[in-house]
Amino acid sequence: MKRVLAIILGGGAGTRLYPLTKMRAKPAVPLAGKYRLIDIPVSNCINSEIYQIYVLTQFNSASLNRHLSRSYTFTGFNDGFVEVLAAQQTPENTNWFQGTADAVRQYLSLFEECNVDEFLILSGDHLYRMDYSKFVQRHQETNADITISVVPMDERRASDFGLMKIDSAGRVIDFSEKPKGDALTEMRVDTSALGLTPEDARQNPYIASMGIYVFKKEILIKVLKESLERTDFGKEVIPDAATKHNVQAYLFNGYWEDIGTIESFYDANMALTQQPLPPFSFYDEKAPIYTRPRYLPPTKLLDCNIKESLIAEGCILKECSINHSVVGVRTRIESGCLIEDTMIMGADYYQPLAERQSGTMIYSAADVPLGIGKDTIIRRAIIDKNARIGCNVRIVNKDNVQEAERENLGFFIRSGIVVVLKGASIPDEMVI
């Protein structure tokens, strides 16, 4: 796939995943204990032999650059790269990216210079494994101007997506972005035409866009240059293109989740612990998900009771119970803790022993040692990196709150899930 350039949409203002995006660009949000969101589309590209990859982000965080430069260094024998392009002020443009199409438009002159035939536009917040070479091949075979990857969708979630109608040759003849009410019903189709069984077609009567596209190079340039007021692919560019160009649908058969909200991100991480078969597995020798090599020591488990959980490398876990949880790199959990239905992202460094011991007499929240202190109970939470959680803390959402912003206390509650902020200190005995 030498003649394909991948452009990954790495996130706008980052409000949907806030507070995980408080201190980092969305593609740098940690996933599954040792990866970051950006590892998914980048690994899919590498496994599909696409090595020229740009990542568009609204802001350029140090952790994203560090991660990409340490993870994806291609050898000098090919022209591969993974590079971040951040929204920037220029004399011609003083605005941030106004939407997905605008983000691509602002770097169009750079993309125009690339010696490729197709642009592959991807999202930075999806969990799936896909061979893009089949997607591109289908695009070429149908001589499409644009090809949209699609999945069948059920009634409950359909209005969160761009929906389409297609003709018998797979050509998109109508596209509606996130329709509601009558407009939603109007987009119902018989998906058995896509090869679904009658039962599956009844349960999934919509064709949803995955928000990932293959564009012929000249078509992307044309549609972005012809009407500058169109700033979003799903809302404006694609619906308009469907009336003028050969826009094709490519059916993706496999697990795919948009994990761009706190709830869907949490659910996707929890689903990784599902037994016997999680819907997505990081273990696939033929198509691995890559990340940064860290050379961490093996995890130490001292008399722990662990069920249906993922434990990353370099952790030290003492006499604790962990159930249905994801525990990230370098996590330290002291004795007597109970962790359930929780994602702990881990730590970026080990705290020196002397510093941890000085924390045995805790005078302020800042003195709480890194990790999770003795006898603490955590349920249905996300604990961001480098958090310091004291002893005998309860993070259980005791009042069953759905939404709360307690930034000064070190946590948020989003969709009933407690999110402890990166680097936050939660003092001994605190109950959330």
Ligand SMILES: Nc1ncnc2c1ncn2[C@@H]1O[C@H](COP(=O)(O)OP(=O)(O)O[C@H]2O[C@H](CO)[C@@H](O)[C@H](O)[C@H]2O)[C@@H](O)[C@H]1O
């Ligand atoms: N200003 C910006 N700069 C850089 N990146 C940005 C950006 N704004 C958003 N992004 C990124 O672009 C991707 C698409 O995000 P959007 O919020 O625009 O679309 P949404 O996911 O709602 O719908 C889209 O994806 C769903 C599938 O999830 C489709 O059904 C629907 O038609 C399609 O519009 C995400 O990865 C997001 O982080």
